[in-house]
Amino acid sequence: MLIERPDGMYCFREQKDRVYYVSEKILKLANTIQHNHLISVGTCFGKFTKSNKFRLNITALSYLAPYAQAKIWLKPPAEQQFLFGNHVSKAGLGRISENTKKYDGVVVYSMSDLPLGFGVAARSTVECKNLEPLSSVCFHQADIGEYIRSEEDLL
Amino acid sequence: MGRKATFKEGTLKKKGPGRKSKKQKDPVFPKFLKETEEGVKKLSRRQKLRLQKGLKKKVESIAKRKITQDKNEQNQIIKGQSIKVKSQNIKPTKTSKKLIAKKQSHGFSDDNKTWLKPKSIKKSEISDDEDSTQMSADEDSTQMSDEEHSTQMSDDEDSTQMSDHEISSVNNSEDVENEESMINSEEDNSDEEVAKIRSLNDMSDDSDEDDEFVEKNDTVSDEDLLPIEKKNKLLKKKLAIEKKLADEELESNIESQEKFQFPDADSNEVLSLQDIQHRIREVISVLADFSKLRDLKHSRLDYMELLKQDLCTYYSYNDFLMERLMQLFPLFELLEFLEASEVQRPLTIRTNSLKTRRRDLAQALINRGVNLDPVGKWSKEGLVIYSAQVPMGATPEYLAGHYMIQGASSLLPVMALAPQENERILDLSSAPGGKASHIAALMKNTGVLFANDINKDRIRAVVGNFHRLGVTNSVITCMDGRKYPSTLKDFDRVLLDAPCSGTGVVTKDTSVKTSKDEQDVQRCYNLQRQLLLAAIDCVNAKSSTGGYIVYSTCSILPEENEWVIDYALKKRNVKLVSTGLDFGVEGFVNYRHHRFHRTMNLTKRFYPHKHNMDGFFVAKLKKWSNVIPQNHENKDDIEENANSDVE
Numbered sequence: 001m002l003i004e005r006p007d008g009m010y011c012f013r014e015q016k017d018r019v020y021y022v023s024e025k026i027l028k029l030a031n032t033i034q035h036n037h038l039i040s041v042g043t044c045f046g047k048f049t050k051s052n053k054f055r056l057n058i059t060a061l062s063y064l065a066p067y068a069q070a071k072i073w074l075k076p077p078a079e080q081q082f083l084f085g086n087h088v089s090k091a092g093l094g095r096i097s098e099n100t101k102k103y104d105g106v107v108v109y110s111m112s113d114l115p116l117g118f119g120v121a122a123r124s125t126v127e128c129k130n131l132e133p134l135s136s137v138c139f140h141q142a143d144i145g146e147y148i149r150s151e152e153d154l155l
Numbered sequence: 156m157g158r159k160a161t162f163k164e165g166t167l168k169k170k171g172p173g174r175k176s177k178k179q180k181d182p183v184f185p186k187f188l189k190e191t192e193e194g195v196k197k198l199s200r201r202q203k204l205r206l207q208k209g210l211k212k213k214v215e216s217i218a219k220r221k222i223t224q225d226k227n228e229q230n231q232i233i234k235g236q237s238i239k240v241k242s243q244n245i246k247p248t249k250t251s252k253k254l255i256a257k258k259q260s261h262g263f264s265d266d267n268k269t270w271l272k273p274k275s276i277k278k279s280e281i282s283d284d285e286d287s288t289q290m291s292a293d294e295d296s297t298q299m300s301d302e303e304h305s306t307q308m309s310d311d312e313d314s315t316q317m318s319d320h321e322i323s324s325v326n327n328s329e330d331v332e333n334e335e336s337m338i339n340s341e342e343d344n345s346d347e348e349v350a351k352i353r354s355l356n357d358m359s360d361d362s363d364e365d366d367e368f369v370e371k372n373d374t375v376s377d378e379d380l381l382p383i384e385k386k387n388k389l390l391k392k393k394l395a396i397e398k399k400l401a402d403e404e405l406e407s408n409i410e411s412q413e414k415f416q417f418p419d420a421d422s423n424e425v426l427s428l429q430d431i432q433h434r435i436r437e438v439i440s441v442l443a444d445f446s447k448l449r450d451l452k453h454s455r456l457d458y459m460e461l462l463k464q465d466l467c468t469y470y471s472y473n474d475f476l477m478e479r480l481m482q483l484f485p486l487f488e489l490l491e492f493l494e495a496s497e498v499q500r501p502l503t504i505r506t507n508s509l510k511t512r513r514r515d516l517a518q519a520l521i522n523r524g525v526n527l528d529p530v531g532k533w534s535k536e537g538l539v540i541y542s543a544q545v546p547m548g549a550t551p552e553y554l555a556g557h558y559m560i561q562g563a564s565s566l567l568p569v570m571a572l573a574p575q576e577n578e579r580i581l582d583l584s585s586a587p588g589g590k591a592s593h594i595a596a597l598m599k600n601t602g603v604l605f606a607n608d609i610n611k612d613r614i615r616a617v618v619g620n621f622h623r624l625g626v627t628n629s630v631i632t633c634m635d636g637r638k639y640p641s642t643l644k645d646f647d648r649v650l651l652d653a654p655c656s657g658t659g660v661v662t663k664d665t666s667v668k669t670s671k672d673e674q675d676v677q678r679c680y681n682l683q684r685q686l687l688l689a690a691i692d693c694v695n696a697k698s699s700t701g702g703y704i705v706y707s708t709c710s711i712l713p714e715e716n717e718w719v720i721d722y723a724l725k726k727r728n729v730k731l732v733s734t735g736l737d738f739g740v741e742g743f744v745n746y747r748h749h750r751f752h753r754t755m756n757l758t759k760r761f762y763p764h765k766h767n768m769d770g771f772f773v774a775k776l777k778k779w780s781n782v783i784p785q786n787h788e789n790k791d792d793i794e795e796n797a798n799s800d801v802e
Contacts, residue, residue: 007601023628026603029579030630032643040618040631059622062556079551112519114555144554144623151619 017048058142065115068107070100072138079110083145088138090131100125117143431469438462439486472668495764496661502540503530503563507624508596511557519552530563537566556623561589564771568707569593571734571775575700578647581605583636583690586613588620595626604629637685640692647701651690653683655710659770683719691727696778704776713746716772721751728780731757734773
């Protein structure tokens with residue numbers, strides 16, 4: 001879906017352990033620039049850690065959000081909490097998509113359908129229904145607050 | 156929900172225990188409001204009175220009536236007069252007027268009798284007219300139509316004989332009420348009785364006033380002055396003389412005050428800021444009319460020097476920058492500029508058209524308690540933030556990349572660049588990515604956008620902003636812009652927002668005031684020249700859609716702007732084209748000893764005091780040939796510049 005798009009071929013390219021998602025046309029031009037001068041091409045999706053594990057970056061959110069299987073919607077007060085890097089508690093849970101399993105990766109939305117970040121479901125949908133208000137429903141992974149919290153090491 | 160106001164007083168007071176009775180009382184109207192209300196009531200009271208009168212009429216004997224008739228006659232006459240005064244344009248009643256006037260001459264009993272006596276009808280008419288015009292100020296509402304008047308006259312004849320008495324008695328007892336009714340009488344003109352009361356009340360006062368008017372009239376018509384009038388004339392003359400003297404004195408005072416004393420060169424007394432400000436104003440006023448107000452001992456140069464010193468202390472600039480500014484602006488504009496540079500510009504944001512629309516964003520922000528407005532007709536994306544309850548840099552909308560915090564002035568170069576879709580565009584010094592992301596938004600994420608900056612730390616901001624705003628067509632590079640042509644060429648458009656001394660954005664960084672000197676500016680414009688030449692070299696003149704370079708700085712010094720453009724015009728095959736911005740001040744063609752290219756008026760300057768945005772300069776160049784004109788002298792010049800440049 002992401003590779004073959006109506007506006008041309010796109011591809012994932014790894015550069016300095018970062019994975020970038022970019023149109024091939026742009027990539028061709030970017031190749032002319034020396035590697036030590038090149039900072040970023042297209043959109044950064046994530047990076048390989050030193051132990052060669054892939055970690056998604058918050059910058060991939062806008063591409064992944066439409067394809068997310070499991071979603072969580074937050075109430076406005078909890079929205080702010082999540083953007084500061086906190087986990088989501090039952091009290092802040094607005095909606096949750098059906099059939100979310102425990103420890104599934106979820107995309108967190110605000111009630112106005114604004115994608116806010118990634119998380120991991122701490123409980124399944126069924127478990128969420130009878131839960132104490134303060135126990136967490138979703139663990140925080142990445143949120144758009146990082147754009148200002150950690151602009152320095154975004155990449 | 157407000158408490159229901161009871162307009163009827165003294166009705167239905169709840170008594171007894173219970174919560175309702177303990178409740179707060181119903182709101183009462185304040186007294187000044189009450190007056191008018193009572194006035195309305197009063198009218199109804201008058202109607203009551205009328206009824207009573209009617210009853211009394213029946214009760215009282217006819218004999219009594221006869222006795223009072225003589226008195227009433229007199230009253231009626233006077234009343235008739237006052238009514239006549241109110242109605243200027245009554246033709247059919249002219250004869251009656253005459254009659255009444257005749258009666259008047261007999262009926263008057265005050266001390267004006269003596270001179271009123273010989274008055275003929277004609278004169279009384281004149282006086283009437285005079286009166287009516289005078290009275291019209293407060294009585295124009297009471298003027299009645301002819302018919303009404305005549306009917307009223309007849310009504311008066313029969314009905315008021317009694318009522319006059321009644322009302323006069325009322326007058327004695329309830330003065331206050333009458334006064335109120337006076338006020339009301341102006342509003343309500345159809346009520347005859349009110350008119351009557353008026354006539355009664357005003358009888359003593361008005362008649363006197365009327366007489367005075369008549370007096371004035373007399374002086375015009377008869378040239379027959381009364382002793383009082385003569386005295387009055389004398390008094391007026393005296394007053395005029397006194398006034399003349401006072402004026403002269405005042406003038407001499409002003410003159411002595413205005414004469415600005417040039418301070419001694421040796422005196423190093425410490426002045427307060429207010430004194431300095433006062434002196435600045437004085438010196439400027441002297442300089443504005445120099446030949447008249449100058450102190451002969453001192454030349455214009457002395458005055459300018461003094462002014463410069465004062466401005467430097469008052470606004471805390473250094474000598475160099477103040478001198479440049481004084482060369483740049485006329486004095487009055489200079490003060491405006493300095494004042495405007497002390498004030499913060501309003502916060503503006505740019506809607507990211509890649510993710511949202513301005514209307515939606517405005518709605519979302521208003522819901523968060525932000526007070527905003529479109530920045531102006533010239534921009535479809537800008538919004539001005541007047542006040543915000545939340546920090547504008549931390550709202551979820553900001554984090555989701557719906558807008559970018561950006562000065563209004565930084566929208567201009569991108570609009571001048573007018574990027575098209577599917578173009579290859581370069582932003583040579585892009586950090587922090589505001590303008591570059593604007594370009595990407597205008598390109599709708601098509602084509603390729605190269606965003607370059609030399610500073611590795613600042614380039615991170617570009618990366619962050621691009622990802623946040625969803626710019627996907629970008630290649631972010633970090634290298635020296637002067638070496639860009641050797642890496643990549645054939646761009647359709649290039650934006651060069653050159654590093655500058657920042658004299659246009661003193662509000663943002665006040666250290667500019669003192670930190671810049673001649674060398675800094677020189678360094679700046681050398682770098683700018685090289686960058687501009689590099690930018691021009693990057694552009695492909697044969698591009699079907701483009702071949703444009705936009706040069707902009709946030710400096711207002713001509714050295715960094717017009718001079719740099721002029722240099723590029725000489726060195727490369729480029730020409731100036733219109734920026735497409737319909738406001739802003741034209742660039743300098745002549746500045747002091749410089750004679751720039753004659754098309755320099757196509758560049759645009761923006762000032763904080765004129766356009767309420769940061770000081771800014773925008774120039775748009777079109778490259779018409781890829782050939783670099785080779786000239787040995789010029790080449791030496793470039794190398795020289797490169798050597799002199801510190802970086």
